[in-house]
Amino acid sequence: MHLIDSAPPTVVRATRLAVTGSNPGPDSTLPAYRPIRAMTTSSVGADASPQMRARVARGRLRSPLPYGVQSDYDRGDRRRDLPAVTLDNGILRATVLPTLGGRVWSLRDLRADRELLLVPERLRFAGFALTDAWFAGGIEWNLGSTGHATTTCRPMHAAVVDSPTGQALRLWEWERTRDLVLVIDLTLAGDRLLASTRVINPDPEPKPLYYWTNIAVPETPGTRVLTPATHAWRTSYSGSLDLVPVPHPEGPVDISYPAASSASADYFFDVADQAGRSITAVEPDGTGFAQTSTAELRGRKLFLWGHAPGGRRWQRWLVGDQRYAEIQAGVCATQLEHDLIDGASERSWTEAFGPAELDPAVVAGPFEEAAAAAADSVAAAVPVADLEAWHERWLRDFATVPPAELVATGSGWGRVELALRGDGAPSGVVFPDVDDDSRLGAAVLAGDAIDEPLLPPVSPRWRAAIDTAPAGWWRSYALGVAAHLDGDTTDATRHYRDSIALRPSAVALRGLAILSDDPGAAAALYARARELDPQSRGLLTEQVRLLLDTGHAEQALAAIDATGPSLREHGRTRLLRARALHALGRDNEAAALLVDLEVPDLAEGDRVIGDLWREVCPDRPLPEALDFSMTG
Incomplete structure (x- = not known):
């Protein structure tokens, strides 16, 4: 990446973040014997290929077990002091919450003194995740199955590691519904936050693979979401996944303006054949946010709440008077699909997140021209070849380097799972002993009696x-x-x-x-x-x-x-x-x-x-x- 050689070094620092809101509450001891809510999409349109239909049919979880449901949160306004980690290179500052799924809570452009993400004024939970509790805002990592991840309101291990641009923050956890290991290295390169991700299958059998990065961006009446596409797969809570033209799926409404739509909807853009796939959210003045990645992340999505009363009410419920849309990237074209990860293997990719700046006249122009200009702008800031070269260098020289300084702990289950298998940890991570419910697994392996539910x-x-x-x-x-x-x-x-x-x-x-x-x-x-x-x-x-x-x-x-x-x-x-x-x-x-x-x-x-x-x-x-x- 051309930014690396001259980029100021990244400094990682453990800190605390004061927020107002509630907490996700304890896990229920009552097993959820089926998904805690039914899928809203029950049919796939005639345009779907046999391969896509096979991916849709594959991998749906029967239950979020062995995770407990997190439903005992409230809507309080208590002051909370959360563990946080900052990454700073004088150009960008990222704030990460390791105890809440490693969420990137804030990404601030220091030169423009501008927040690039939606940062909620209150920490509010609602029943959106696979185990219920979820909150809006920031950048979220979702491994597991269709829906917000089981880990989204649970702690992740976090440590400082070296990277080509100074220090990096490594996040990792054992995702227990799939028995996959998620590892994310975050660092800064110039005006980009880089997330280099490994999904590791430690077992010999192949498994379904679902992964999506969700990014909440501020939404104003003029916010426009741009990615070069002529069609998208749409789910609109009507029960069907259908291929529709964009930006006008039906009638005169241009869905590239999220605030213009009526009802809530997901649009999974048909971008699978593109090199250097990207998605950008920009304001009428041309400033905004952009995401791009290496080729492994094939899907790009826009989620919009719309301006109908229900969508407006949900936004107020989650983030008060703020408004937001979500731009997302994943391993499949849609979130109804599950890919496969081979046994004893891993999949990896690198994402780049950062500011966007376009000509306001282009932003206001025809969708095709505006989307092409946005993609060209991202490609100039983060050339495809440079990002791929970064990813290969990271895999070769840094991804498996042991963590240097542990700054937060996740669950103890990774350690117990390895003990069950008689295996060592995957390269680049350690699973420490944690005093949590993983003591149950340790007791089973030790042959001890268990007296708790x-x-x-x-x-x-x-x-x-x-x-x-x-x-x-x-x-x-x-x-x-x-x-x-x-x-x-x-x-x-x-x-x-x-x-x-x-x-x-x-x-x-x-x-x-x-x-x-x-x-x-x-x-x-x-x-x-x-x-x-x-x-x-x-x-x-x-x-x-x-x-x-x-x-x-x-x-x-x-x-x-x-x-x-x-x-x-x-x-x-x-x-x-x-x-x-x-x-x-x-x-x-x-x-x-x-x-x-x-x-x-x-x-x-x-x-x-x-x-x-x-x-x-x-x-x-x-x-x-x-x-x-x-x-x-």
């Missing part, structure tokens, strides 16, 4: 290890979870009952309740589980939903009223109360609950509040604060 690991390797562990309530429960996940209800029921006979636990009783085809018996099992764990909001929510779905609204209200105030006043519980009141014909009371209701763990595409309002108040318009529709 910790989530069991569920991979075939761990199932074999658990099967030979000493008898006990947790072992039987863990085998029940594995059978449950496989759909073997007979074996799962047997193991859960064995576990309860040895020691009743809320988690095993709840497993039986989910498997029961007798609503009355399931309700009784939930009642017993809640006696053992009365503070579990997840158990209360599942119990009340079951009662409501089976026509027992009075019992649902009674269950809510019997809880403590913290559970009873939670927004999700208040929503369930409103459902119960409506079922009993007490619509005035239900409407009073809904009018100013805040449910912290709302999910992307969640219309339950709006749908309930329309049932409760059919003659009154839906209040703007309750409209979370993504379909316009």
